[in-house]
Amino acid sequence: VADLSDRRTRPNLEQVARRAGVSRATVSRVVNGLATVDPDLRRRVEDAIGELGYVPNLAARSLVTRRTDTLALVVAEPDFRVFGDPFFSGIVRGVNLECQSAGLHMLLLMAQTSGDLGYIDAYLRTAPVDGVLLISEHAQDDPWPRSFARHGMPFVMGGRPVVDDPDVLYVDNDNVGGARSAAERLLDRGATRIGTVAGPRDMSAGVDRLTGFRAALGRRYRASRVEHSDFTMGGGEAATRRLLERCPDLDGLFVASDLMALGALRALADAGRRVPDDVAIVGFDDVEAAAMATPPLTTVRQETVLQGRAMVRLFLAHHRPGARRAAADGIPEITPDQRSVLLPVQLVERSSG
Amino acid sequence: VADLSDRRTRPNLEQVARRAGVSRATVSRVVNGLATVDPDLRRRVEDAIGELGYVPNLAARSLVTRRTDTLALVVAEPDFRVFGDPFFSGIVRGVNLECQSAGLHMLLLMAQTSGDLGYIDAYLRTAPVDGVLLISEHAQDDPWPRSFARHGMPFVMGGRPVVDDPDVLYVDNDNVGGARSAAERLLDRGATRIGTVAGPRDMSAGVDRLTGFRAALGRRYRASRVEHSDFTMGGGEAATRRLLERCPDLDGLFVASDLMALGALRALADAGRRVPDDVAIVGFDDVEAAAMATPPLTTVRQETVLQGRAMVRLFLAHHRPGARRAAADGIPEITPDQRSVLLPVQLVERSSG
DNA sequence: TTGTATGCGTTATCAC
DNA sequence: GTGATAACGCATACAA
Numbered sequence: 001v002a003d004l005s006d007r008r009t010r011p012n013l014e015q016v017a018r019r020a021g022v023s024r025a026t027v028s029r030v031v032n033g034l035a036t037v038d039p040d041l042r043r044r045v046e047d048a049i050g051e052l053g054y055v056p057n058l059a060a061r062s063l064v065t066r067r068t069d070t071l072a073l074v075v076a077e078p079d080f081r082v083f084g085d086p087f088f089s090g091i092v093r094g095v096n097l098e099c100q101s102a103g104l105h106m107l108l109l110m111a112q113t114s115g116d117l118g119y120i121d122a123y124l125r126t127a128p129v130d131g132v133l134l135i136s137e138h139a140q141d142d143p144w145p146r147s148f149a150r151h152g153m154p155f156v157m158g159g160r161p162v163v164d165d166p167d168v169l170y171v172d173n174d175n176v177g178g179a180r181s182a183a184e185r186l187l188d189r190g191a192t193r194i195g196t197v198a199g200p201r202d203m204s205a206g207v208d209r210l211t212g213f214r215a216a217l218g219r220r221y222r223a224s225r226v227e228h229s230d231f232t233m234g235g236g237e238a239a240t241r242r243l244l245e246r247c248p249d250l251d252g253l254f255v256a257s258d259l260m261a262l263g264a265l266r267a268l269a270d271a272g273r274r275v276p277d278d279v280a281i282v283g284f285d286d287v288e289a290a291a292m293a294t295p296p297l298t299t300v301r302q303e304t305v306l307q308g309r310a311m312v313r314l315f316l317a318h319h320r321p322g323a324r325r326a327a328a329d330g331i332p333e334i335t336p337d338q339r340s341v342l343l344p345v346q347l348v349e350r351s352s353g
Numbered sequence: 354v355a356d357l358s359d360r361r362t363r364p365n366l367e368q369v370a371r372r373a374g375v376s377r378a379t380v381s382r383v384v385n386g387l388a389t390v391d392p393d394l395r396r397r398v399e400d401a402i403g404e405l406g407y408v409p410n411l412a413a414r415s416l417v418t419r420r421t422d423t424l425a426l427v428v429a430e431p432d433f434r435v436f437g438d439p440f441f442s443g444i445v446r447g448v449n450l451e452c453q454s455a456g457l458h459m460l461l462l463m464a465q466t467s468g469d470l471g472y473i474d475a476y477l478r479t480a481p482v483d484g485v486l487l488i489s490e491h492a493q494d495d496p497w498p499r500s501f502a503r504h505g506m507p508f509v510m511g512g513r514p515v516v517d518d519p520d521v522l523y524v525d526n527d528n529v530g531g532a533r534s535a536a537e538r539l540l541d542r543g544a545t546r547i548g549t550v551a552g553p554r555d556m557s558a559g560v561d562r563l564t565g566f567r568a569a570l571g572r573r574y575r576a577s578r579v580e581h582s583d584f585t586m587g588g589g590e591a592a593t594r595r596l597l598e599r600c601p602d603l604d605g606l607f608v609a610s611d612l613m614a615l616g617a618l619r620a621l622a623d624a625g626r627r628v629p630d631d632v633a634i635v636g637f638d639d640v641e642a643a644a645m646a647t648p649p650l651t652t653v654r655q656e657t658v659l660q661g662r663a664m665v666r667l668f669l670a671h672h673r674p675g676a677r678r679a680a681a682d683g684i685p686e687i688t689p690d691q692r693s694v695l696l697p698v699q700l701v702e703r704s705s706g
Numbered sequence: 707t708t709g710t711a712t713g714c715g716t717t718a719t720c721a722c
Numbered sequence: 723g724t725g726a727t728a729a730c731g732c733a734t735a736c737a738a
Contacts, residue, residue: 006505007478012731023709028733036707058481059421060731063412063714068481083446089436096463100472105480108461110449119453125360127458128411128421128481152359365715376725381717389723413715416730 011052020048031056062128070105071095071315072129074120076136076144077110086287087304091135091158094308102316102325121147131155131319133311137203156315158307160204160340169318171310171341173302175205178345179212182254182282182300185347187216189280191252195225197239197264199256206231209256209284225250229260236260240267251279252353258283258290258299265293265352280353296350303343306330310341364405373401384409415481423458424448424668425482427473429489429497435463439640440657444488444511447661455669455678474500484508484672486664490556509668511660513557513693522671524663524694526655528558531698532565535607535635535653538700540569542633544605548578550592550617552609559584562609562637578603582613589613593620604632605706611636611643611652618646618705633706649703656696659683663694 013024013031020027022041029037030045037045048054062068073095075088083089092108099106107129111120121144124132131154136142145168148155157170186194196213199206206228214221227243229235236255240263244250253268255261261283265275273279275295283290286301310331317325317334326333334341366377366384373380375394382390383398390398401407415421426448428435435441445461452459460482464473474497477485484507489495498521501508510523539547549566552559559581567574580596582588589608593616597603606621608614614636618628626632628648636643639654663684670678670687679686687694 006503008505013733014731024732025709025734026707029708032733038707041708055479057416057731058479059412059415060714061733063410063416063716063731064733066714068412070481083436083439083442086436092436093463096461105460107458108449110446126408126411128423150359152361367715377716378718378725378727379723382724385717391723394724410715413730414717416715416732417717419730 007055010057011054012057013054016045016048016052016054019052020044068105068128068130069103070107070129071099071131071133071312072107072109072124072127073133074109074111074124074135074144076134076142087285087302088135090304091308091311094305094310095133095312096308097305098309098312102312104312124148124153125151129153131315133315134158137205154315154319156311158311160208162202162204162207166339169314169339171307171314171343172204172208173304173307173343174345175208176212176215178284178300178302178347179209179254179256180216181345181347182284182298183213183216185282185298185349186252186254186280186353187220189252189276189353191280192220193225193247193249194220194252194254195222195227195243195247195250196254197236197243197256197260198226198228199231199260201228203231206256213254213256231257231260233259233263236263237267238263240264241271244268244271244273253279253281255281255283258285258287258297261297261299262289262293265297276351276353282347282353286348290348291350293352295352298350298353299348300345301348302345303330306343310334310343314338314341360408363410364407365410366407369398369401369405369407372405373397421458421481421483422456423460423482424452424484424486424665425460425462425477425480426486427462427464427477427488427497429464429487429495440638440655441488443657444661444664447658447663448486448665449661450658451662451665455665457665477501477506478504482506484668486668487511490558507668507672509664511664513561515555515557515560519692522667522692524660524667524696525557525561526657526660526696527698528561529565529568531637531653531655531700532562532607532609533569534698534700535637535651536566536569538635538651538702539605539607539633539706540573542605542629542706544633545573546578546600546602547573547605547607548575548580548596548600548603549607550589550596550609550613551579551581552584552613554581556584559609566607566609584610584613586612586616589616590620591616593617594624597621597624597626606632606634608634608636611638611640611650614650614652615642615646618650629704629706635700635706639701643701644703646705648705651703651706652701653698654701655698656683659696663687663696667691667694 013027017024017027026041027045030042096106109120132148133156134144135158157168160170160172161168198210225247227239229239255264264281268275268279275281283297283299286299290297290299313325313334317336366380370377370380379394380398383395428441449459462473485501486509487497488511510521513523513525514521551563578600580592582592608617617634621628621632628634636650636652639652643650643652666678666684666687670689
């Protein structure tokens, strides 16, 4: 028995084989769990592995298998957003969680500045990675999906890409359904002149939430009661002012993000409208500040941790055909024939609307 | 010219060599920047690399070099803390930053539950990683440093380990100096009966901040004016109550963390003491809420991003003797003979004390 | 079921 | 300064 557990002098297959009195191939089969091994030999090999403290050399393995069992999670946002915004941190947590349970490593890449984008693009061509999970809100002119596809790098997107491409895998929250519930909530409360502060036209979350809103309102929908903005608090405030000016009789408002909704609350207060008595309001995202707002904001919650986990599972379904994974914890079973996953969202009822 | 840029059919050294009319060895030298190559040949090789879109195979490289150019960042905290607490997220950002500029990959591991600790320990023995950066606040009975040392896994700690071990590398903020400035600030404001809510005795941040406090007060220090607590808001509030009961004439208070200080503010308000008029108070950490508190909290800021960066640099200084890195951006130059780095902290003056 | 032999793409050690 | 050539540790096709 030599130097157990010192990584600088790791034993290799050869040494385990000698100790167990078998060939390298047999040890390899045991290590990889190929059932076709005599129970007796298997025992001897396992003993030898334990005694020597054998650990496979992953570099050697991936040299021959051409796999690294590592996924890169690329967040095309400045890092302070990644850690500050619960949307991103939830996804990171979910990806991390699911990678662990699938025996994968997670490489985290953050594109701080736009200059980093080129760097990361180049980096990913050499990175020891089997695939990429990409979260980017600038889906409009996003060059990455094309770049990945061109380089033959498997990838899964978080959020539906605006430009429709049947070859792109993605996991998204049910923005359409969530917006529909939000609008229906306003209708249920008796609002009849309902407007919306919508998100950007070049982001799928913006587009889809407007779609759901419109679907719920049906013929009560008025294009004049729509203002587009940029998912920021300041933008939401300004858009709400414009809306109030144009439609002073508004009695219901769906705001496509909580950040914008916080701005809307301010605009309404400034205009002397009471919430929810004069104007009922529903947001989207369920950020932490939503519950603290005055009045507490009714909103739509998306399970971002689940989204992260589903991204990993969608990747596995397509690029690890072998390992079939059962449904679990709110994630539906994902089969290789589906190119996307849509996760349910939930209305969180508070007093604002 | 064949299939540029498809990672499934990457060219290798051999093909580049053939195209450039040289040997594999020469190509390798060019790729690795070994100066001993004829400028002419170098040109031809570089051209071939560009034309073929050659990218080195990292698995093959690390098989022979026994390096992976990857660092694991292990955060022994539940992930919601990692992303919620600016202390951790700052370190993650710093490590990520410095890894990028050093051409290293960063593997992020979070130990959610205590069960994960064992998992991660086992995992790290097989992980394709050159070393570990460890952030753990439970430094007291922390088994990891010993485990790493035993396995021969190079590592750097964030924060000074409580149990003194000359072989352990670490990067810490100047807790002693910061606490000293805080106490001096209270003295300067004319406080004469100064107490402190100290941190846990089994965490170095707790110990060191008390040390600095005591040093600043000198013979004005009274053991009866010290209450230990647990770095949480509730704990800080309770400790402050106990302190006020025992020393009703307190006119200055150093609280060893902002979270505890927020609790202290509440306790003081409940007791009818005005801040800073009756009791001046200084915290530590400069969390976001400190500036928002009423009154805004004077506190000590630590540059956690810098701490993360310094951890990477300390690792490199010891385990990559070749590459000497110049000082930059507030990080002092780090030489292989120093086992630890102490980063300066800064008093942030606001109205609470 | 087991063993033998080959190749994965690189770096490193030699001669030249 | 350059080119053969031998490792590195593993998986796997094939032979037994």
